[in-house]
Amino acid sequence: MHFPLFPLLYSLIFLPFFSDAQTIVGNIKTGASLTATENNSYSWVSPSGDFAFGFHQLNTNQNLFFLAIWYNKIPEKTLVWYANGDNPAPFGSKVQLYADKGLVLSSPQGERLWSSEIGGGALVNGGLMDDSGNFMVLGSNSTLWESFKFPVDTILPTQILDKGMVVSAKQSGTSFGMGRFRLVFQSDGNLVLTTINLPSEHLNEPYFATGTAAGVSSSPGVQFVFNETGDLFVSRENGEIHLLTQGITASAKDFYFRATLGSDGVFALYTHPKSASNGGDPKWTSIWFVPDNICTASLVTTSSGVCGFNSICSLADDGRPTCACPKGYTPMDPNDEFGNCKPNFTLSCDVEKPGVAAEELYEFEVLINVDWPLADYALLEPFTEKQCRNSCLHDCMCSVAIFRLGDKCWKKKLPLSNGRVDPGLDGGKALLKLPKGPYIPSQ
Ligand SMILES: *[C@@H]1O[C@H](CO)[C@@H](O)[C@H](O)[C@H]1NC(C)=O
Numbered sequence: 036m037h038f039p040l041f042p043l044l045y046s047l048i049f050l051p052f053f054s055d056a057q058t059i060v061g062n063i064k065t066g067a068s069l070t071a072t073e074n075n076s077y078s079w080v081s082p083s084g085d086f087a088f089g090f091h092q093l094n095t096n097q098n099l100f101f102l103a104i105w106y107n108k109i110p111e112k113t114l115v116w117y118a119n120g121d122n123p124a125p126f127g128s129k130v131q132l133y134a135d136k137g138l139v140l141s142s143p144q145g146e147r148l149w150s151s152e153i154g155g156g157a158l159v160n161g162g163l164m165d166d167s168g169n170f171m172v173l174g175s176n177s178t179l180w181e182s183f184k185f186p187v188d189t190i191l192p193t194q195i196l197d198k199g200m201v202v203s204a205k206q207s208g209t210s211f212g213m214g215r216f217r218l219v220f221q222s223d224g225n226l227v228l229t230t231i232n233l234p235s236e237h238l239n240e241p242y243f244a245t246g247t248a249a250g251v252s253s254s255p256g257v258q259f260v261f262n263e264t265g266d267l268f269v270s271r272e273n274g275e276i277h278l279l280t281q282g283i284t285a286s287a288k289d290f291y292f293r294a295t296l297g298s299d300g301v302f303a304l305y306t307h308p309k310s311a312s313n314g315g316d317p318k319w320t321s322i323w324f325v326p327d328n329i330c331t332a333s334l335v336t337t338s339s340g341v342c343g344f345n346s347i348c349s350l351a352d353d354g355r356p357t358c359a360c361p362k363g364y365t366p367m368d369p370n371d372e373f374g375n376c377k378p379n380f381t382l383s384c385d386v387e388k389p390g391v392a393a394e395e396l397y398e399f400e401v402l403i404n405v406d407w408p409l410a411d412y413a414l415l416e417p418f419t420e421k422q423c424r425n426s427c428l429h430d431c432m433c434s435v436a437i438f439r440l441g442d443k444c445w446k447k448k449l450p451l452s453n454g455r456v457d458p459g460l461d462g463g464k465a466l467l468k469l470p471k472g473p474y475i476p477s478q
């Protein structure tokens with residue numbers, strides 16, 4: 036092993052982030068390996084030092100690691116690719132570059148956890164962690180495998196999605212397994228955001244699409260491109276482009292760019308200053324995103340929406356959804372903001388006591404501009420608000436009534452789905468039926 040001056044200088048200048056002189060820069064020889072040990076001390080770094088390939092230790096379990104690529108010069112550890120999100124590698128696991136097999140990740144017991152498929156018979160000349168964040172397994176005159184062809188939740192400038200390629204969101208910020216949101220560059224040339232019904236890989240109707248499909252569009256899409264200067268576009272057969280990002284002003288010279296599909300279904304473009312002297316906060320900033328409103332985006336009618344059942348989605352300025360349980364409801368899993376909410380009471384028809392008026396048992400919580408558009412079982416019209424309340428009050432199946440458009444009353448039953456705050460509802464009211472006084476605990 037040799038130690039060129041270059042990486043040594045880097046390790047002196049960026050001591051907090053590169054503390055190890057044994058880091059290999061640029062070309063990786065066959066036979067080279069990395070072992071998953073504490074604090075990611077060994078990695079394969081790109082020539083500029085911007086990206087590193089190696090083991091990322093999980094914050095939630097220090098004995099588990101992902102084989103990953105991350106930004107190597109910024110304090111906030113940001114993974115741009117990982118191999119084994121569903122199957123973290125234990126302490127002591129090893130990744131090796133083999134001449135005949137490419138990269139192989141194996142456990143300390145020698146069990147194969149992951150490998151780069153390079154096709155039978157091909158011979159590996161070496162590996163390269165390049166300055167765009169792409170790790171390549173190189174043959175004598177071709178690239179046999181590259182991380183850019185197997186994106187996880189993030190794509191980087193110069194990365195291209197060919198037809199059929201998919202970007203998959205994580206389950207959550209801390210759970211790296213595949214979640215339910217996908218960005219797909221379809222074989223028909225359309226770029227779509229969609230959900231899948233886990234564990235099936237079936238794609239539901241998209242909640243965002245570029246409309247560049249063959250037959251629909253004048254000239255269909257050929258590739259989805261993230262270009263060097265940070266623009267995202269679909270290139271068309273006739274050479275024109277369908278540009279997604281408009282008016283991006285940050286310069287690729289001074290800023291890192293990445294586009295990530297979040298576990299909340301929002302696909303966003305982020306920038307981060309390359310050095311503190313470039314101004315701005317040294318953190319990731321979202322500068323563009325789709326869809327415009329994930330809370331009201333038409334997700335599948337048969338799912339809960341971006342938030343869980345009985346939950347309410349509201350949109351922050353940066354396009355991110357926040358989910359909250361309404362009064363009387365609590366999260367089923369306190370650690371999962373996007374999970375379902377369960378009522379703190381039972382609204383079963385049995386609990387109604389003979390001789391006790393419904394007025395004494397229930398009251399309404401009024402929520403303005405809130406709706407759960409897909410859970411109604413009855414539409415009553417023309418109704419006054421008072422008639423609407425009364426109808427829900429005396430109907431043991433009614434959990435919420437929506438009173439809107441002057442004289443319309445929609446009665447809804449649990450579970451409520453696709454809940455959202457939507458200013459477009461023009462003051463419409465959600466009348467949430469709750470038991471009066473101490474709640475009858477649900478079993
Ligand atoms: C790893 O980091 C932890 C916490 O920062 C530290 O206590 C430990 O000594 C480090 N281990 C090695 C091998 O550097």
Ligand SMILES: *[C@@H]1O[C@H](CO)[C@@H](O)[C@H](O)[C@H]1NC(C)=O
Binds near residue numbers: 175176
């Ligand atoms: C190099 O690439 C060319 C074109 O793809 C191919 O025809 C040739 O067989 C390759 N040579 C080797 C040694 O793999």
Ligand SMILES: *[C@@H]1O[C@H](CO)[C@@H](O)[C@H](O)[C@H]1NC(C)=O
Binds near residue numbers: 262278
């Ligand atoms: C990236 O795409 C945008 C929009 O088409 C274009 O203006 C810009 O010149 C492109 N950058 C490069 C390096 O090709």
Ligand SMILES: *[C@@H]1O[C@H](CO)[C@@H](O)[C@H](O)[C@H]1NC(C)=O
Binds near residue numbers: 362363365
């Ligand atoms: C619902 O029940 C939980 C657990 O019993 C309790 O902590 C919470 O305060 C209750 N919420 C309401 C709104 O009553």
